[in-house]
Amino acid sequence: MALRDLALFTIVMGLVPVILMRPWVGILGWYWVGLMSPHGLTWGFMRTFPLAMVIGGTTLVAVFLAKDRRPLPMTREMLLLCLFLAWVTVTSVFAVSPDGAWEQWIKLVKILAITFVAPMLIFGERRVVPLLLVITGSIAFYGFKGGIFAILTGGQHQVLGPPRSFLEGNTYIGMAMVMILPMILATARMFHHRWLDWGIPRLQRWMRPLGWGAYATFWLTAIAILATYSRGAFLGILAVAPFLFLRMRRKGMLVALAFVLVSVVGVTVPDKLMERWESIRHYQEDTSAMQRIQSWGVNWNMALERPLTGMGFNHEGMGYNWWIQYAEFEGTWRFALSPHSTYFQLMGQHGFTGLGIYLLLMGAMLATLHRIQMTARRRTGQAWLEEYAWAVKVGLIGFLVAGAFLDMAYFELVYALVALTVILRRELDEGTVPATQAAVAADEEGAPGPRFPDFVVAPGSGRPGGRQ
Structure with missing residues (x-):
């Protein structure tokens, strides 16, 4: 019996009594199991163990x-999710x-069950920040x-x-x-600038x-994204890269370092990766790209036939001969029935109505996150709240x-980000403090410092437990 299986089983079963005593811990465990999928790292009985059922139940x-x-x-956001x-x-x-x-x-x-339950149990810095760290860390691990x-393989093998x-x-x-890359950067900045006082001197x-470890993870994750050879992920990182660059300090040093690595050290993109990117430009010669165009046409025609309801979930189950009748052309391949697009997927399955509701949900999230980003520091003094609102927003743009x-x-x-948006919005609405109190301290960049967590006494406050 593998040690990994025993270790994971011990952790999961050990969480059960903890969750019963502190239900909000179950949300952390639920997202950890759901996003990181730790059972995929085992080789024995835990591969088929019902982790989600145990933690979720x-x-x-x-x-x-x-x-x-x-x-x-x-x-x-919640109303639109219910409508969807x-x-x-x-x-x-x-x-x-x-x-x-x-x-x-x-x-x-x-x-969606966890999306509805999470805001009921997660509130306050003591719960919100650990949830942010669990969601970020579950993907940052990979x-x-x-x-x-x-790096070790020279980018010659897929991640x-x-x-x-x-x-x-x-x-x-x-x-x-x-989607998680901006949240890794926000985590690195939160730790580096010590925006939260955890009340544990040794931890501080x-x-x-x-x-520093989070910054290293940020750069390793950026490399890993490219090494997936996913053209969709490549377009996603191109979308978020400008936002990440503008958020960083020492931009000149980053540009200079990139110049040295390319022109002096001779770092180049692996040939295999370059060939993958080139297929985006020469899509007519790439079977996968042409399958996408075919599938988009299929789902568009399905939506035109049934504009309100579409064909429903898993209409591909009707078979290739039924599916291909909606295509503009057939091609030389068979059984490539994936919609190859979130928007055409929704269109074909749920009609223009379903697509519209989904897009309204995404738009509402972007608007809410932007408002939190613009007002959190001024209204509450919580630098981490502003930073993570920006990170979730940029990750959503990448998606x-x-x-x-x-x-x-x-x-x-995506639905984890919906829950985070609702939770962060409530933190903004409930965390408002007077402007004078929000400006008590300044962080290293000269902006108002973070509000101290409710469970920590502010340094120098003169209250019991505060540092004099």
């Missing part, structure tokens, strides 16, 4: 027992492949690991996600790392080293750009 039981449970905040769930239920009723439709509907409901692998998980393959892990001394070429409408990480 325990958390749902604990929710009903929790005394500090909050009402579900009915923000516009209601609409895909309607489209499942009218689906051309009912069995496959309800099977996918159940999977989506399981994903960025760190994949970046080292890419893949863990098997038997939603991250399996290069496309999904590439997209996940694109490790903040800077933790920040929206890359999603044009990848069918990821039900990607679990």
Whole structure:
């Protein structure tokens, strides 16, 4: 019996009583299991162990027992998510492949369950920041690991996600790392600038080293994204790169270092990776690219035939001969039935109505996150709140750009960002403090410093426990 399996089993079963006593820990465990998929790193009995069922089931039981449970905040994001769930239920009723439709509907409901439960249990810095770290770390682990692998192999082999998980393959892990990359940078800045006083002196001394480690993970993850050879992930990182560059300090040094590496050291893009990128420009010669164009036409024509409800989930189950009748051309391949685009996927499955609701949800999230980013520091003094709102927003932009070429409408990480948006919005609304109090301290960049967590006494306050 492998030690990894025993270790994972011990951790999971050890979490059960903790979750029953502190239900909010179950949200952390749920996202850890759902996003990192640790069972994919084992080789024995834990590969088929129902991790999500154990953690998720325990958390749902604990929710009903929790005394500090909050009402579900009915923000516009939550209302639109409820509307989206209601609409895909309607489209499942009218689906051309009912069995496959309800099977996918159940999977989506399981994903949305945690999205609705998380804001009920996660509130306050003591809970919000650990959740941010768990979501970030669950994907950053593969960025760190994949970046080292890419460097050691000279980028000649693909970086893949863990098997038997939603991250399996290069496309999904590439997209996940694109979405998390800004959050890794926000985490590095939070540790480096010590925006939070955790109330543990020994831990405070490790903040800077933790920040350096997060910065290293950021760069390794960027390398790992390129080494996935996913063209969708490549377009995603192109979309987020300008936002990341503008957020960084010492931009001149970064430009100079890049110049030295390319012109002096002679660092170049691996030939295999360059060939993959070149296929974007010469798409007519690439079978995969032409399959995308064919699939887009298919889903567009399906939406034209049934503009309100589309064909429902998993309409591909009707078979190739039914599917190809909606195509503008057939090509030399068969059974390439993937929609190859989030937007065409929604269009073909749920009609223009479903696509519209989804886009409204994404737009509402971007607007909310931008408002938090612009006002958090001034209204609450919480530098971390501003930073993570920016990070979630940029990660969402990366998803929206890359999603044009990848069918990821039900990607679990997207709905994690929905939950984070709702949680961060409530932190902004409930964390407002007077302007004089928000400006008590200044961080290293000259901006107002962070508000101290409710469970930590501000240094020099003269109150018991404060440093004099």
